[in-house]
Amino acid sequence: MNFRKKSLTAALTCATLAGTALLVGCQSRSDAKTDNRPTATEKPHGYVAGAEETSEQQSRLVLADEETGEVRVLDLITEDVTPLKRVSGVGSLRTDGRFAYLGSGDSTHIVDTGAWMVDHGDHVHYYRAEIRDVGTVEGKEITHVSSDPAVTAMSSSDGGHLLFDRKELEGGALAKADALTGAADGSVVPYKEHLLVTAAGSGQDAVEVRDREGGSATTLEESCAEVSGEAVTRRGVVFGCADGALLVSEEKGGFTAEKIPYGTKVDAQERAAGFHHRAGSTTLTATSGDDAVWVLDVTERAWTRIETGPVTAVNTAGEGAPLLALGEDGRLTAYDIETKKATDHKKLMSESGTSASIEVDTTRAYVNDAAARKVHEIDYNDHLRVARTFPLDFAPTHMVETGR
Incomplete structure (x- = not known):
């Protein structure tokens, strides 16, 4: 609308000028101003x-x-x-x-x-x-x-x-x-105009790369046995495996897989069974058994295990941000990932249900409190301050965040 008004103003101004040369010159200047502007039909x-x-x-x-x-x-x-x-x-x-x-x-x-x-x-x-x-x-x-x-x-x-x-x-x-035919019981992740299919092959420990229609399969060299959980990051797609994680990335149409091992013997019940992270972040979290949490730094290819006690939900915003862990007692705790030490505590609820979750974005975290019919907004950079509380007329048993 502004472009049309400016064009009309320019045309009226030119009409008042004496001489054809001046009129042409003014019209040329008007055209020059608007060459790079979207027309009515351009998006x-x-x-x-x-x-x-x-x-x-x-x-x-x-x-x-x-x-x-x-x-x-x-x-x-x-x-x-x-x-x-x-x-x-x-x-x-x-x-x-x-x-x-x-x-x-x-x-x-x-x-x-x-x-x-x-x-x-x-x-x-x-x-x-x-x-x-x-x-x-x-x-x-x-x-x-x-x-x-x-x-x-x-x-x-x-x-x-x-x-x-x-x-x-x-x-x-x-x-x-x-x-999608010919696939096993694993997961399928669309990535870089292809499909990554897990639990493939005779041993159900391979990752296949297929085209978007599900055909033309090729198998990556690195295996991922007992695959559990996946996360899409800026570095590639991460899959949880029995011996650590598998990072699948793409460059110039070619796919490669790199294993990120735990670096120590990890019992089955202590493996990372599912990842939680801020969308796009390269720092992933997962529970480890009944009383600890794994943090995977994809950029550094390094695992950190933090003793937290029993937790029902974990997450982190990424590099430089604390690990957030919600205990079974309803207490939210922030941990410094490098030192593995607790830095802040906040009692949010009487107890946390098994479906409680922590959703994280770049400045805030959100925790659903089904028993109290609330959602808590937490400023994790300000000693876990409760920034807002959203009262509801129903119990928010389950919660996810979108817009990311």
């Missing part, structure tokens, strides 16, 4: 139909009550709460950064939270759009979900794998999925 860089681009991350929490089936989205910018379709018997809640996947017995309901980011490497775009229910995948409870800009891969409890067109999901349609 600005980063344009997404139906979405508003913003200057900051649009964080939203998806919250579900396992007993009543209530599902709500809490906007952390506006503090608005949006109710959605009830999902009875919610047993799990996952996210890929924009969509939430609510597992319930033999089905999975999908919610578009309308908050996401697009990382172009040297800059990032943040978007917000309408919150809406997308649909339900019947007959399967999804155990793994991972996405890239083109494909959303879902792995189910019965060992099946489904590939959904990401653009159709973003358009609000739950179209028929393609089944």
